[in-house]
Amino acid sequence: MSDKTRFERVSALCKKYQQEHLLAFYNQLNTNQQKSLLNQIEKLDFKRLPGWIEQYIKKDGALAIPTHFDPAPAYPPVPKTIEQKAKYAKAYQLGEDLLKQGKVAGFVVAGGQGTRLGFDGPKGNFSVSPIKKKTLFTIFGESILAASKKYGADIPWYIMTSPLNDNATKETFEKANYFGLKKKNVIIFQQGTTPNFTFDGKILMADKGTLATGPDGHGGSLKALADSGALADIKKRGIEYLSYWQVDNPLVYVLDPLFIGLHAADGAEMSSKALIKAGPLEKVGNFCLVDGKVTVIEYSDLPDKQAHRKNLDGSLVFELGSIGIHIISISFIEKLNIGGGFALPFHRAVKKIPHIDAAGNPVNPDKPNGVKLETFVFDALPMAKKSVILQTLRAEEFAPVKNATGVDSAEVTHQMMIDRAASWLESAGVKVPYKADGKPDCVLEIAPSFALFKEDIKDKADKIQTLKPQSSVYLG
Ligand code: UTP
Numbered sequence: 001m002s003d004k005t006r007f008e009r010v011s012a013l014c015k016k017y018q019q020e021h022l023l024a025f026y027n028q029l030n031t032n033q034q035k036s037l038l039n040q041i042e043k044l045d046f047k048r049l050p051g052w053i054e055q056y057i058k059k060d061g062a063l064a065i066p067t068h069f070d071p072a073p074a075y076p077p078v079p080k081t082i083e084q085k086a087k088y089a090k091a092y093q094l095g096e097d098l099l100k101q102g103k104v105a106g107f108v109v110a111g112g113q114g115t116r117l118g119f120d121g122p123k124g125n126f127s128v129s130p131i132k133k134k135t136l137f138t139i140f141g142e143s144i145l146a147a148s149k150k151y152g153a154d155i156p157w158y159i160m161t162s163p164l165n166d167n168a169t170k171e172t173f174e175k176a177n178y179f180g181l182k183k184k185n186v187i188i189f190q191q192g193t194t195p196n197f198t199f200d201g202k203i204l205m206a207d208k209g210t211l212a213t214g215p216d217g218h219g220g221s222l223k224a225l226a227d228s229g230a231l232a233d234i235k236k237r238g239i240e241y242l243s244y245w246q247v248d249n250p251l252v253y254v255l256d257p258l259f260i261g262l263h264a265a266d267g268a269e270m271s272s273k274a275l276i277k278a279g280p281l282e283k284v285g286n287f288c289l290v291d292g293k294v295t296v297i298e299y300s301d302l303p304d305k306q307a308h309r310k311n312l313d314g315s316l317v318f319e320l321g322s323i324g325i326h327i328i329s330i331s332f333i334e335k336l337n338i339g340g341g342f343a344l345p346f347h348r349a350v351k352k353i354p355h356i357d358a359a360g361n362p363v364n365p366d367k368p369n370g371v372k373l374e375t376f377v378f379d380a381l382p383m384a385k386k387s388v389i390l391q392t393l394r395a396e397e398f399a400p401v402k403n404a405t406g407v408d409s410a411e412v413t414h415q416m417m418i419d420r421a422a423s424w425l426e427s428a429g430v431k432v433p434y435k436a437d438g439k440p441d442c443v444l445e446i447a448p449s450f451a452l453f454k455e456d457i458k459d460k461a462d463k464i465q466t467l468k469p470q471s472s473v474y475l476g
Contacts, residue, residue, distance in 0.1 A: 003034070010041050017049050018201075025208035025360055033209040040211050044195065044203075048343075053201035056348045057371050065301050071318050072287040072294050074274055074389035075262060077396075088258060091265050095257030098264060099151040103240045106144050106155060106254050107328075109377070110137075110169065110247035111162030111191045111215045116403050117248075117410075122165040124247045125172055126401060128410060130418050131445040131474045136250055136401070137172060141179025143254045143448040148181070150452065155255065156185045156237060158230055162215035166190050189228035191220040194346075194373045196353045204355040204370055207362075212355050212370075218246070218324070219344040219375025226337035234330055240264075242333075244377070246324040248400040250413060251420060253453065259390050260327055269332035269384035272296075273325035273392045277316065280307040284321035285378055287389055294387040296322045296378040298347075320389065322378055323398045332384060344375035395420060415439070421446045421475075424454040428461040433469040441469045447476035 001009070007026070014020045022041055026034060079088040098104050114123040124137035134142070141157070148155045161169045170188055173179075178186045193213040195203040204212035221244075225231045234242070241260060245252045253259070263271040272294070274287050285296035286307075299307075302318065309317040336342045353370040357363050381387050392398070399416035402408035421444035422432045433441040444467075451457045457464075467473055 003031075006038055007034075010038050013046055014041065017046050019049075019203055021358070022203060022205065022211065024358070025205075028360075029209045037209045037211075040213075044211075052346065052373065053197065056346045056373055057197045057199065057201045060348050065297055065303075066290045066295075069288040069290045069295070069297065072289045072320060072389055074287070074320055074391045077391045077393050087265075088262075091261030092258045093261065094265055095259070095261030096151065098241065098260055099147065099155070099255060099257060100153055102153040102155070102238065104155065104255060104260055105234065105237075105239045105242055106140070106157040107160070107221075107242040107244045108140060108157070108247050109160045109191075109218045109221050109244070109324075111160050111165065111220070112218070112247070113162075113164060113215065114248075117401060118404050122161070122169045122172065122247075123401075124159075124169065126248075126410070128250050128401060128413055128417070129445050130414055130443050131472055132447075132476075136247055138176065138179060139250045139448065140245075140247075140254055141176070141181060143452060145180045146448040146452055147255045154182060154185050156187060156234075156239065157181065158225070158234070158242070159186065159188045160191050160221050160224060161188055162191050163193060163213075164215065187230055187233060189224060189230045191224040192216045192227065196351075196355075197371045197373075199370065204353055206354065207356055208360055212353055214372050215374075217347070217374030218377045219379055221377060222328075222333055222336055222344070222380055223342055225333055226340075226342075231330070231333060231337070235334075240330050242328045242330065244324075244326040244328055246400065248402060249324070249398060250401075250417060251397050251399045252325055253397060259325075262388050262390055263327040263329075266386060266388050268327070268386040268388040269329045269335075270381055271327045271388040271390070272378070272381065273323055273397065274320040274389050275323055275392055275394050275398055276319050277321040278394075280304075280316055280318075282321055284323065285376075286318045287320040287322060288318065290382065293382040294384070294389065295382045296376075320391065323392075323400075324377075325392075325397070326377065332380075336380065336383065344377075344379045346373040347376060348373060395423065418442075418444050424451065424457050425461075425464065425467070427454050428457040428464075430457075430461055430464050430467065432467055442467050443472040445474045445476075447474070450475040 079085040110124050119126050125135050127133040127135045144157050194216045196212040206212040243255050283299045286302050288295050288297050349372045350368045351372050352365045354364050399413040401410050401413045422440040435441045
């Protein structure tokens with residue numbers, strides 16, 4: 001097709017869908033810029049555009065929360081009954097067997113913009129560890145390497161980026177020599193994007209030749225796996241389960257045999273880890289049961305009355321919060337993508353979006369001026385025929401770096417890493433010095449190569465020197 005015909009075709013499409021302004025500066029662009037702009041516009045899902053605009057842009061069309069929902073049941077962090085103990089032991093064994101057989105891969109979603117943290121570059125490059133200042137990617141990479149050695153199988157690691165950080169992420173891995181993993185076992189792929197809109201449904205332009213877009217949310221991972229070819233690679237390798245986590249949480253057990261085993265033993269399609277919320281209004285999604293299906297209701301959607309409801313023992317009725325840790329069966333991802341039409345519902349975020357105005361001048365708004373659309377991975381849970389929840393402990397597994405200061409900041413994560421190391425050492429019989437405020441009176445860091453779980457420390461306890469007050473000890 002000639003450039004002229006192509007332009008005319010795209011121009012007609014824009015007109016049909018009331019987006020003619022996208023080509024307003026076309027004649028001021030050079031040939032490459034023109035081609036790029038046509039490419040961007042052609043990639044838009046025009047057929048769905050009017051629906052999105054009506055449902056999500058002009059109004060907040062989030063699905064109404066159901067009239068009736070119950071708390072979702074979960075496996076406790078530690079088994080209580082004899083039957084549970086037997087089930088956990090069997091599940092742990094099954095999880096280890098699946099890891100040894102190469103049936104499980106790691107999967108981190110790292111395509112976010114990390115605006116709250118305000119860190120320049122991929123969030124995975126943020127340094128978090130207390131002594132060696134290891135980055136998030138380093139900790140995950142070393143964990144997968146340690147797990148590969150422990151289970152005697154090369155465990156592949158899938159990393160989802162976005163157009164904003166894909167190059168920088170690839171450079172990081174290249175420079176770090178893939179953290180000791182084989183390059184062929186580290187698969188970096190990009191998620192999709194969605195256009196940014198004005199409140200009346202016009203797509204914003206970032207500059208004269210570029211649409212304003214953003215990554216389509218962590219829910220985009222379930223589609224991007226298929227679209228990018230990662231799913232085909234996963235199938236070729238005979239992998240059956242993905243262990244999914246978010247890039248900002250250095251405490252996550254990247255490959256947890258118990259969680260994998262419970263998911264597989266129960267024939268689940270998508271499972272989740274949960275923790276007891278810090279309070280009724282903690283800003284995490286709430287695990288609920290809707291028509292018998294595990295469903296996450298966002299903190300902002302859970303009515304206050306429900307959020308504060310208590311059981312007779314004083315615990316919250318909706319006490320389980322979602323922390324972005326899942327096991328996902330590959331067959332489930334395939335099922336969702338059959339026919340290529342898979343789409344999760346959008347969540348609408350009103351934001352300040354830099355753009356150009358009708359005269360082509362850059363605008364950096366000081367108040368929200370438009371809408372971004374994102375999908376959330378937990379919205380796939382009700383589509384699973386079976387979904388298991390395993391409760392975990394915050395001190396063990398959840399310390400996300402979200403903000404520059406205060407709640408969920410690097411300072412908190414840093415202290416939680418030290419606290420967990422202290423508790424692991426104590427459980428192995430190592431005496432840890434404590435300050436009057438109950439915090440360890442030393443700086444501790446345990447490398448994944450030394451221990452992936454607290455049980456790994458037990459055999460090594462006699463090799464650990466006595467911890468002196470105010471010392472810094474790195475176990476690697
Ligand atoms: P967050 O919800 O914390 O978003 O992502 P964020 O973009 O990283 O940070 P803010 O909100 O701008 O401050 C949770 C996880 O989901 C990933 C993030 O990289 C993080 O691991 N994510 C989020 C994606 O992979 N893609 C997205 O489009 C959004």
